[in-house]
Amino acid sequence: TGASPLVQQHCGKGYCLNLTERELTAEAGLCVVIPCSFTTADEFTPKHIVWYKCIAQHRCCEADIIFHSNKNTDKKAQAEFEGRVSRLEPDVTQKNCSIIINDLKESDSGSYQFRVTGELNGKQDGFTFIPRVSVSVKGLNLKPRVMIPTLTEGQQATLTCTAPGLCSGSVPEITWTWRGAGGTESYITGNSTNFKTENLAAFTQRHISTLTFNASSEHHNTSITCKINFTCGKTTEETLTVNVKCEYFVTCCYCLYLFIYLKSIG
Secondary structure (H helix, E strand, O other), X not given: OOOOOOOEEEEEXXXXXXXXXXXXXXXXXXXXXXXXXXXXXXXXXXEEEEEXXXXXXXOOOHHHEEEEOOOOOOOOOOHHHXXXXXXXXXXXXXXXXXXXXXXXXXXXXXXXXXXXXXXXXXXXXXXXXXXXXXXXXXXOOOOOEEEOOOEEOOOEEEEEEEOOOOOOOOOOEEEEEEEOOOOXXXXXXXXXXEEEEEEEEOOEEEEEEEEXXXXXXXXXXXXXXXXXXXXXXXXXXXXXXXXXXXXXXXXXXXXXXXXXXXXXXX
């Protein structure tokens, strides 16, 4: 079957590599997926997939391996990629060579090349596809998503903070910080936090933290910050202002009026 209009197909000697993108951009601390599929000569039986990260315009060698599906081989992946690279389809006969790289660092930027190994007419063989995928890892700019519901004095409220990205790598640390109107840290008593990870797919996760407390007038006009700390040392945060409504608006207004009246008569 031919490649779809969105897929770039590169063929040679009966072997074809299908890539949806040749250039990918991602952010440090998050992840990147390199979508990839392949076909081989009829006489070739694929057994394992290999991925390299090489210097552009240079030939890849064993020292450049970042992933090898054969765990019994002595051709080990680079130490800095150990445990960070996974293939999306474990069955090589499906000819899906897509991989995900988690816990990205700026140093992961580079040129990535794919090789398939197996048997050709009963003998061990392999084929390295010439086209490469360029990955550029930038600084972390995405911010967490903080959801604040309508807050009413005297009622329990729950704030939600969702980490950016949907990656399956290391679990980030999520912390909450309160600050008063003057910018000083404010420690609100009686609050509780909860963390959970939602598995959306095999390699897709959402990390969420909730902050639950009883809203009061002390919280009004304070700032709440949700900070995400990723394993690679990258951090990102979002700060919002908290507004609290009176539970009984008429009563609040009456109390304010009475206070002003009493002040006026001494």
